[in-house]
Amino acid sequence: MLALAGCGGDQIVSPGTGGDIIIENPAPAPAPTPSPTPTPTPMVTPAAGCPTINSSGGLTDAGTITGDTGEYRVCTLPASFDESDNLPYIEGLLYSINGRVDVGTDGGAVPSDADSDVTLSIEPGAILYGATGRSYLVVNRGNQIDAVGEPDMPIVFTSRDNVLGLSTDGSDAQWGGVVLLGRAPVSDCRDGVPNKANQASCEQALEGAAVETLFGGNTPGDSSGTMQYFQIRYSGFTLEGGSELQSLTTGGIGSGTTIDHWMSFNSSDDGTEFFGGRVNMKNVVVVGASDDSLDVDTGAQANLQYVIVAQRANTGDSIIELDSPDEDYTTGALPRTNLQIANATFLSRSTGSSQALRLRGGAQFSLVNSVIDIEGDRTCVRLDETVTLAQDPLFASVVADCGTTQPFRGSSGVTDAQVAAAFNDGDDTDAAFAITLTGSFINGTGETGVAAYNPTALSSYFDDTDYIGAVADQTDTWYEGWTCDSATLTFGNNTGPCTELPVYS
Structure with missing residues (x-):
């Protein structure tokens, strides 16, 4: 005990060594890496005022409005643009559409020097709301x-509720929409006289407009302008007489009109509807329409390529409703849709x-290089009236997982078997295909293995592709950047959820 006491308090002698044992404390554990702080949604502050435009009355400063993404200056559009004008993108500024807003005045069915010839220009990133x-x-x-x-700065047309942060993935019918009218031929003339010798005297009237608004003429190459990289959200409010607008309604627009890279989101009626005219579109996305996603009628001659359509689970009718005004089912009104x-x-x-698809009225139809993915036991193609079957609808390189109870349906003189034969007569069609899409709409191994049809045989407007479906594979990203996400369909790498306004840094 005396020996141990002599060792002192800072060392312990180990038997047989004659030396000290050095006890080292363990290194302290590294401090935990803190979780990254979520980046807050940028909060917008209101612009100082409204820009100057040329049209009578100009823009009206309506104060500010505040929603989930911040506070904005509100600049109300005039009831009519009577001069060519530009709406610039200004951070913290929104353009308000208060009631009906006209671009120019109707120049009639025939071009003349009396045309108001107004062009409304809208810059990338601008947001307009009803x-x-x-x-x-x-x-x-x-x-x-x-x-x-632009791909990373789309133009957005939307609703006041969307600005306020009140819209959800199930909202719709919050404002009217966008209407383009032109002088290309239409059928089903408003005076009830079909197939006129002078096509320019065959006009249609816009449904639901309180003031008679006409379209149509005999200028197939007419131009209503250019629209690219834009969204139309929460549209389709019921106007006069129970009629509803779509997100984008076209009436008699001509082939000189350019429309591509656009998205319809949650339209309470059709996703888009074409009344006559010459319609050419590429890169089209329609999500969540409450009625038909694509509605084409009254003599429209329409070519669409690269199209993604997704219905909401609890609303919506057909993906395509196609009609032509063939009242007696023999000759009908021309041009035939x-x-x-x-x-x-x-x-x-x-x-x-x-x-999924409903064809009627003697309309002509071609669907090539396409995928139809159906949830539930539902019909792929319904075809009404023998005059429609007589138009020899074309299906080529089309695959689908049709329902088993009644995959094809005929009515008004057409049998189910005849519709099935029309579908199967094309090359590389399969109504019982095992869908392998990834990310909901990108081709998988099954779709990649289907031989493609050359659509340039139908129209020179089409690109010749070596794949079916809207999106070839993971490297094909034409839908990114200018779309918005929802519970119905997610695109990723875009302007954010459809329930919020995009904010650009």
Whole structure:
């Protein structure tokens, strides 16, 4: 005990060593890496004021409005643009559509020196919203729109509720929409006289407009302007007489009109509807329409390529409703509607729909290089009237997972077997295909293995692709950047959720 006491308090002698044992304390554990602080949504502050424009009355400063993304200056559009004008993108500024807003005045069915010849230009990133349910924008015959966004800065047309942060993934019918009118031929003339010797005397009237608004003529190459990289959200409010607008309604627009890279989101009626005219579109996305996603009628000659359509689960009718005014089912009113689609991916999800495609009225139809993905036991193609079957609808390189109970349906003189034969007569069609899509709409191994049809045989407007479906593979990203996400369909790497306004840093 005395020996141990002599060792002192700072060392312990180990038997047999004659030396000290050095006890080292363990190194302290590294401090935990803190979780990254979520980046807050940029909060917008209101612009100082409204820009100056040329049209009578100018823009009206309506104060500010505050929503989830911040506070904005509100600049109300005039009731009519009577001079060519530009709406610039200004951070913290929104353009309000208060009721009906006209671009120019109707110049009639025939071009003349009396045309108002107004062009409304809208810059990338600009946001316009309907201040009321009855708000909508109309580009009249003889005038144009130049709304050209960019892949990472789309132009957005939306509703007041969307600005306030009140819209959800299930909202719709919050404002009217956008209407383009032109002088290209239409059928089903408003005076009831079909097949006139002078096509320019065959006009149609815009549904639901309180003031008679006409379109149509005999200028197939007419131009209503250019619209690219844009979204139209929460549209379709019921106007006069129970009629509803779509997100984008076209009436008699000509082939000189350019429309591509655009998205319809949650339209309470059709996603888009074409009344006559010559319609050419590429890179089209329609999500969540409450009625038909694509509605084509009254003599429209329409070519669409690279089309993604997705229905909401609890609403929506057909993916396509195609009609032509063939009252007696023999000769009908001319021109006969003709819809041609290449490279589409249709996601039929609505429990309220009995078929994906409905063809009737003697309309002509071609669907090539496309995928129809159906949830539930529903019909792929319904074809009404023998005159429609007589138009020899074309299906080529089309695959689908049709329901087993009644995959094809005929009515008004057409049998189910005849519709099935029309579908199967084309090359590389399969109504019982095992869908392998990834990310909901991108081709998988099954779709990649299907031989493609050359759509340039239908129209020189189409690109010749070596794949079916709207999106070839993971490297094909034409839908990114200018779309918005929802519970119905997610695109990623874009301007954010459809329930919020995009904010650009």
